[in-house]
Every structure is written in C-alpha cells, then in structure tokens.
Amino acid sequence: MKLFQIAVFSLVTSSFLQGRTHETVHQSFDQFGKGKLDQVSLHTDGYLLPAPSLEMLAEIDAPILWDAQMDSKGNLYFRYGE
Secondary structure (H helix, E strand, O other), rough: HHHHHHHHHHHHHHHOOOOOOOOOOOOOOOHOOOOOOOEEEEEEOEEEEOOOOOOOOOOOOOEEEEEEOOOOOOOOEEEEEE
C-alpha cells in the first residue's frame, strides 16, 4: 500500500513540474519577420543569442541623437538637436 501511495504521489507531482515547449516552423522570411524578439539578439548568420544588457547613460530631451563618440579616457560625447 505504501509503495502505491509513493507511486501516485510521484506521478501527480511530476505532472506539475514538467515544462511545456512550443515549436513554431516558419516557411518564409516574411513569416519570421513578423515575430518579436524579446531579450534575444538575432545574429547575421541566423543564430539567436541572449541580448546584451542595457544601461541608461543619459536622459536627453532632444528628439534626435545625431552622434555619440567615446574618447580614449572613456568619456562619452553626444551631439543632439532638432
């Protein structure tokens, strides 16, 4: 009887711990292009990689950021405007 209870408990708990996978097959680039990348980067060779982390460097009120350059000391310079 005890062995039966252990077996039932194992079956019930294993069904809760299982993850579900989802596979999507795209037949064309147009189908693939409609997708949304979330925390991944698409390499030019077609590989999906974890996206790099983002860090806020500055808050700029200008609508256009024209250029950003870093000097040899690590200082970052922005050129922005309308």
